[in-house]
Amino acid sequence: MKLVYKIWVEGKTKAFGEGPYELLRKVEQLGSLNKAAQDMNMSYSKAWSIIKRAEKELGFKLVESNTGGAGGGGSCLTSQAKTLLNKYDEFCSEAGEILTKLYNKYFSELL
Amino acid sequence: MKLVYKIWVEGKTKAFGEGPYELLRKVEQLGSLNKAAQDMNMSYSKAWSIIKRAEKELGFKLVESNTGGAGGGGSCLTSQAKTLLNKYDEFCSEAGEILTKLYNKYFSELL
DNA sequence: AAGCGTTATTCGAACATAAATACAACGCTA
DNA sequence: TAGCGTTGTATTTATGTTCGAATAACGCTT
Numbered sequence: 480m481k482l483v484y485k486i487w488v489e490g491k492t493k494a495f496g497e498g499p500y501e502l503l504r505k506v507e508q509l510g511s512l513n514k515a516a517q518d519m520n521m522s523y524s525k526a527w528s529i530i531k532r533a534e535k536e537l538g539f540k541l542v543e544s545n546t547g548g549a550g551g552g553g554s555c556l557t558s559q560a561k562t563l564l565n566k567y568d569e570f571c572s573e574a575g576e577i578l579t580k581l582y583n584k585y586f587s588e589l590l
Numbered sequence: 591m592k593l594v595y596k597i598w599v600e601g602k603t604k605a606f607g608e609g610p611y612e613l614l615r616k617v618e619q620l621g622s623l624n625k626a627a628q629d630m631n632m633s634y635s636k637a638w639s640i641i642k643r644a645e646k647e648l649g650f651k652l653v654e655s656n657t658g659g660a661g662g663g664g665s666c667l668t669s670q671a672k673t674l675l676n677k678y679d680e681f682c683s684e685a686g687e688i689l690t691k692l693y694n695k696y697f698s699e700l701l
Numbered sequence: 702a703a704g705c706g707t708t709a710t711t712c713g714a715a716c717a718t719a720a721a722t723a724c725a726a727c728g729c730t731a
Numbered sequence: 732t733a734g735c736g737t738t739g740t741a742t743t744t745a746t747g748t749t750c751g752a753a754t755a756a757c758g759c760t761t
Contacts, residue, residue: 480605480648484597486689488701494591513737522721527739537591537701544738547728551736563700570696577688578597585681589674590599590648624707633750638709655708658758662706 480590482582486574494536499529500567503560506542512554537563591701593693597685605647610640611678614671617653622664648674 487496505515516526534541541560546552556564598607616626627637645652652671657663667675 480599480601482597483600483604484595486593486595488591488697489594490591493594511737523738524722524740525720528719531739545728546726546736546738548737549729551729552727552738553736554738566696566700570692574689574692577692578685581681581685581688585677586599589677622707634708635710635751636749642709656758657706657708657756659707660759662759663708663757664706665708 480586482578482586484574484578486571488537490536492536493532495533495563495567499533499541500564502526502529503541503556503564506554507556507561507564510553510555512542512544591697593689593697595685595689597682599648601647603643603647606644606674606678610644610652611675613637613640614652614667614675617665618667618672618675621666623653623655 485496488494502515502519502521505518506512509515509518512526512530513523516523519526530541539559540557541563542554543557544552544554596608599605613626613630613632616629617623620626620629623637623641624634627634630637641652650670651668652674653665654668655663655665
């Protein structure tokens with residue numbers, strides 16, 4: 480028996496959480512939304528809609544894309560996206576640590 | 591923009607979280623699974639399956655039910671269920687407080 | 702013994718969500 | 732100018748969730 484948690488930010492609907500985080504890290508790494516999607520065994524259209532929804536909700540752009548050209552184009556993160564990812568990193572590691580402690584405090588004996 | 595989190599306990603599949611918690615509180619309050627389901631605008635069959643799944647995963651009974659008799663019967667919580675609910679209460683309020691602080695620390699300026 | 706309101710259980714239908722597919726547009730390259 | 736790999740978008744398909752109906756059993760009440 481284990482603790483599971485999902486934490487995200489939302490406006491009118493889900494905006495940013497673990498899914499967008501991982502996807503954006505892959506984009507940063509690979510320079511392409513298409514490659515990122517393939518790497519995560521995800522369809523391009525899903526990857527695309529994840530990012531578009533997040534951008535719409537957050538109110539700022541997460542990726543800067545070029546279509547056509549050498550290599551067909553590509554995508555890279557905006558500086559706002561980069562700082563968001565870094566903040567999210569720190570947030571999650573702190574949160575995970577604390578929640579694990581709380582779980583042990585309250586449930587370890589019971590479950 | 592706000593922080594949303596869902597926290598639950600799982601074994602092989604979801605076992606106990608917010609949904610079962612609220613439902614069990616209603617059962618405690620109303621003495622009947624049927625009334626609890628109606629009160630939550632939920633079908634009886636859904637309420638029933640929530641509790642059965644939780645019991646199966648957790649490995650102990652959550653409700654004690656009587657069928658027939660005056661008023662048709664009813665359900666009440668086992669003592670294990672009561673302590674589980676109380677622990678969950680404390681867990682959630684502590685967790686919520688801490689997560690809110692963390693959210694403000696990391697995201698309040700950014701989002 | 703008939704009636705009542707509950708628990709217990711299963712099943713298919715309806716609905717909502719997620720995912721795959723297909724195709725157009727873009728701009729460099731050769 | 733044909734081809735490539737990408738982004739962008741709509742349409743279709745698949746998957747999962749939830750509801751509601753149907754049925755049975757139970758034991759008190761009248």
